Amino acid sequence: AQSVTQPDIHITVSEGASLELRCNYSYGATPYLFWYVQSPGQGLQLLLKYFSGDTLVQGIKGFEAEFKRSQSSFNLRKPSVHWSDAAEYFCAVGGLTGGGNKLTFGTGTQLKVEL
Amino acid sequence: DVKVTQSSRYLVKRTGEKVFLECVQDMDHENMFWYRQDPGLGLRLIYFSYDVKMKEKGDIPEGYSVSREKKERFSLILESASTNQTSMYLCASSFAAGGNNEQFFGPGTRLTVL
Numbered sequence: 001a002q003s004v005t006q007p008d009i010h011i012t013v014s015e016g017a018s019l020e021l022r023c024n025y026s027y028g029a030t031p032y033l034f035w036y037v038q039s040p041g042q043g044l045q046l047l048l049k050y051f052s053g054d055t056l057v058q059g060i061k062g063f064e065a066e067f068k069r070s071q072s073s074f075n076l077r078k079p080s081v082h083w084s085d086a087a088e089y090f091c092a093v094g095g096l097t098g099g100g101n102k103l104t105f106g107t108g109t110q111l112k113v114e115l
Numbered sequence: 116d117v118k119v120t121q122s123s124r125y126l127v128k129r130t131g132e133k134v135f136l137e138c139v140q141d142m143d144h145e146n147m148f149w150y151r152q153d154p155g156l157g158l159r160l161i162y163f164s165y166d167v168k169m170k171e172k173g174d175i176p177e178g179y180s181v182s183r184e185k186k187e188r189f190s191l192i193l194e195s196a197s198t199n200q201t202s203m204y205l206c207a208s209s210f211a212a213g214g215n216n217e218q219f220f221g222p223g224t225r226l227t228v229l
Contacts, residue, residue, distance in 0.1 A: 009155070034217070043119070043205060043220035044158075090157060094216075102148075102173070103218060107157035 002027045004093050006106035013081050014114045021076040021109050023065075023091030033074040034092040034103065035065055044090065050074065061085070086113045118142070119221035121206050127227045134193040136224050138206030145210060147189035148218065149173075149181060152203040164189055196228045 003026045013019055025031055032051050036044040048059025055067040065076045074091060088110050094103040122137035138147065146165050150158040150173075160173030162181040170181050178200060182190045189208075193200055203225050207218040 006157075036220075041223075043222045044207075044218075045220070046217050049217060102160060102163065105150075105158040107155060 002031075002093050002104045004091050004104055004106035006089075006091055006109050008109045009107070010110045010112065012112040012114060015083050016080050019076075019078045019081045019085070019111070021089050021091075021111070023074045023076065023106060024072050025074060025091070025093040026072065027093050032094045033065075033067060034094070035059065035063070035074075035076050036090045036092065036105075037061075038088045038090065038108075040087070047076070047089075081111075081113055083113045083115055086111055119206055119208055119219050121204075121221040121224050123224050124222060125225050125227075127229065128193075128196050129229055130197060132193075132196050132228075134196050134226065134228075136191040136193075136204055136206075136226070138189045138191070138208075138221055139187055140189075140208040140219070141187065142208065142219070143186065144208035144219075145186075146208060146216070146218075147183065148207040148209075149179075149189065149191045150205045150207065151175070152205055152223070158205065161191065196226075198228050200226065201228045202226060 005024045034049045035047040038044045047063050048057050050057045050067045057065050063078050088108045090108045091106045092103040119140045148163040149161040152158050159175050164170045164183040180192045203223050205223045206221040209216040209218045
């Protein structure tokens with residue numbers, strides 16, 4: 001069965017500091033990996049996705065993520081955080097086997113940005 | 116842009132009531148999904164549908180049913196609402212074929228059962 005672990009429930013960073021949110025996955029085949037962001041009171045918006053090819057993926061709002069197969073990780077990074085990045089971030093895994101088009105989400109990381 | 120809309124942003128119901136949550140998407144997506152979101156638990160899949168009149172149970176289907184009579188509309192039904200179904204409910208849709216398909220989410224319905 002596929003699963004996703006986001007080990008950090010809450011993270012606080014200062015505006016302008018760099019950010020890394022951790023995501024580890026378990027999947028029996030080639031995974032498809034996603035990062036979503038949820039602003040307060042809103043639905044989820046896709047930040048970026050990895051299917052194949054270059055392991056460093058660029059997304060919207062200046063975010064990037066790196067797929068590391070050997071570590072089963074897909075960590076999200078941003079060089080300089082803005083106050084508007086305060087939100088909840090979800091990592092998700094999907095694939096062609098064992099679930100068709102379903103995604104499995106992590107429990108989320110709440111990001112607080114200090115001014 | 117893909118748009119997924121949900122019938123209500125906030126809903127308050129009483130224990131034992133039958134509750135309908137409606138979701139509509141405008142991009143001719145084959146797949147539609149219902150999740151519930153609770154603090155510390157992330158998103159958990161309740162049901163999904165890959166075609167009209169087709170449905171499959173997700174991870175937590177107990178106490179819920181769904182209906183998909185038209186391709187663009189997917190309804191979640193709480194036959195007899197209970198307080199432990201107080202939650203945020205999110206609908207999503209995606210194209211068919213393959214796990215690499217992005218899911219597009221609606222804004223959510225925050226349901227309170229008293």
